[in-house]
Amino acid sequence: MKRLYIDTVGCQMNVLDSELVVADLRSHDFEPVDRPGQADVILFNTCSVRQHAEEKVYSNLGRLRQLKQENPDKVIGVIGCMAQNHQQRVFKRAPFVDLVVGPGQLHQLPELIEKVERGKGRQIEVSLGRKDGNRLQILRSHESFDPLRDPQMRPTPFQAYVRTQIGCDKFCTYCIVPSVRGPEQARSPEEILAETQHLAEHGCLEITLLGQTVNSYRYKDGEKTVRLADLLYQMHDIDGLQRIKFVTNFPKDMTDELLSAVRDLSKVSPYLHVPAQSGSTDVLKRMKRGYTAEEYREMMDRINEQIPNSAVSSDLIVGFCGETEGEYQKTVDLVRDCRFKNSFIFKYSVREGTKADQLFEDDVPDDVKRRRNNELLALQNQISEEDNQAFIGRSLDVLVEGLSKAALDQARKGTVPILFGTKFASRFFSGIGLAS
Numbered sequence: 001m002k003r004l005y006i007d008t009v010g011c012q013m014n015v016l017d018s019e020l021v022v023a024d025l026r027s028h029d030f031e032p033v034d035r036p037g038q039a040d041v042i043l044f045n046t047c048s049v050r051q052h053a054e055e056k057v058y059s060n061l062g063r064l065r066q067l068k069q070e071n072p073d074k075v076i077g078v079i080g081c082m083a084q085n086h087q088q089r090v091f092k093r094a095p096f097v098d099l100v101v102g103p104g105q106l107h108q109l110p111e112l113i114e115k116v117e118r119g120k121g122r123q124i125e126v127s128l129g130r131k132d133g134n135r136l137q138i139l140r141s142h143e144s145f146d147p148l149r150d151p152q153m154r155p156t157p158f159q160a161y162v163r164t165q166i167g168c169d170k171f172c173t174y175c176i177v178p179s180v181r182g183p184e185q186a187r188s189p190e191e192i193l194a195e196t197q198h199l200a201e202h203g204c205l206e207i208t209l210l211g212q213t214v215n216s217y218r219y220k221d222g223e224k225t226v227r228l229a230d231l232l233y234q235m236h237d238i239d240g241l242q243r244i245k246f247v248t249n250f251p252k253d254m255t256d257e258l259l260s261a262v263r264d265l266s267k268v269s270p271y272l273h274v275p276a277q278s279g280s281t282d283v284l285k286r287m288k289r290g291y292t293a294e295e296y297r298e299m300m301d302r303i304n305e306q307i308p309n310s311a312v313s314s315d316l317i318v319g320f321c322g323e324t325e326g327e328y329q330k331t332v333d334l335v336r337d338c339r340f341k342n343s344f345i346f347k348y349s350v351r352e353g354t355k356a357d358q359l360f361e362d363d364v365p366d367d368v369k370r371r372r373n374n375e376l377l378a379l380q381n382q383i384s385e386e387d388n389q390a391f392i393g394r395s396l397d398v399l400v401e402g403l404s405k406a407a408l409d410q411a412r413k414g415t416v417p418i419l420f421g422t423k424f425a426s427r428f429f430s431g432i433g434l435a436s
């Protein structure tokens, strides 16, 4: 048995990829361990959505330099979005790294690790860039990694992610995802349903469908096109399954059919994460989001009309190129009017090679970004607090997901006992949501 340590940052898609990588490597005689020092193979599953996430990986890698010097046989790999984004640059900045594997090449990991172990030197496998071939070649080079699920490898036994599609074709100007995760490619409904059925048979109560823009899901099946709403109706019939969620949604694809499905299907959670990104139509235009602030508000009205008990959450970017105080105030207004259940707020971070990087200047000073971020967060916290008051005294069904991150840290330090189901959870920390 060889020992594997995997560190995961980024969105739910990375959490799922890590689960699948661990399951795949377990079938190749690896067992997971809790600390890099104990491992023969150390993998970092990385995120490129903001620069900060990438810098953190380099600083974590830096801490392994000495370990590698003392134990040259240990294999160190960078996988996921930053591997695809930086490619050879990873070797330049961290020369002791042995492996660089993009998210579309994860199926090759066992073989690549073996090559390194056999002394064949550094290995790199990445997919084609969005302009590096014809459409078919590019599509094929980004492979969905969907090996059979290993129930033991899930962060909790009761919940699981199921992928509906990989990649993204929206090309919002600030976003790196379409370059690193490639073109949008849907999994077949048969595969999605079979996987869900299998998970339910193994005790899974809650499934979260995952796609960068999950509600854009389209699968052409002969004459008919299967959409997300159709998948929800079919999943609803699966015995044992109690709750179905889906993330992340793109505002323009929030169709009435989908909203009706959420309203009519009791297992579908009325929780909708629909990132607005900004409340200013001018900023949305520069972001190339494809909708106006007015259209987003109309979508909110439709959601509230059709699903009165719904909870909508959002992602918002502050300090995008050229964002004036007036434009930022429109985002404040949007948050105040929509009363999101929760908002994930981010300071704009330039991503090399994106349209925004080519077309605009990152001209909002960092202290202004920080102030806008803090103000918006304070407003959102106040709204969430007020909303939560309405739950005092009510009885609700809840699914206990496991220990919080703080409790897990305590568990690792030995101050609270580790419970069933949390053994592997510590490796699956998800810092941010999917981009959409």
Ligand code: 5AD
Binding pocket: 049, 050, 174, 175, 176, 275, 277, 315, 316, 317, 346, 347, 348, 349, 350, 351, 432, 433, 434, 435, 436
């Ligand atoms: N800078 C800041 N935030 C970004 N996001 C995506 N790209 C960037 C960027 N370049 C945010 C979006 C997305 C979330 C996951 O990350 O709000 O929805």
Ligand code: SF4
Binding pocket: 168, 169, 170, 171, 172, 175, 176, 177, 178, 212, 213, 250, 434, 435, 436
């Ligand atoms: Fe696609 Fe979402 Fe990125 Fe836009 S923000 S390009 S929809 S992943």
